[in-house]
Amino acid sequence: METWEFEAELWPWKEETDAWIFVTAPPEVTEDIREASIAVGPPRGFGSVRVEARIGTTVWRTSVFPGQDGYALPIKKDVRRREGLEVDDRAVITITLI
Numbered sequence: 001m002e003t004w005e006f007e008a009e010l011w012p013w014k015e016e017t018d019a020w021i022f023v024t025a026p027p028e029v030t031e032d033i034r035e036a037s038i039a040v041g042p043p044r045g046f047g048s049v050r051v052e053a054r055i056g057t058t059v060w061r062t063s064v065f066p067g068q069d070g071y072a073l074p075i076k077k078d079v080r081r082r083e084g085l086e087v088d089d090r091a092v093i094t095i096t097l098i
Helices: 027-040 077-083
Strands: 003-009 021-024 049-055 058-064 072-074 090-097
Touching: 003 021, 003 027, 027 049, 027 090, 058 072, 058 077
Parallel strands: none
Antiparallel strands: 003 090, 021 072, 049 058, 049 090
């Protein structure tokens, strides 16, 4: 399995809600994910790719979604609460294709 680690800033999908918060993988990680996901199989809905993500001690399974600036990883509210993260904070993220 392919694994990447990067640091990124948390950003909201829409300004008026904290329900959907994301980080964006940097360009080099996005390209690596794109290439590696071909071997895993066809993309899922919306071009998403299944991953296992980790921030601090919190691990969860989700998908990354292609966007204009790179793959976006949703950061669940429970994860943000456990790791003490808010919008505009930076976090170190590890993602592994599954």
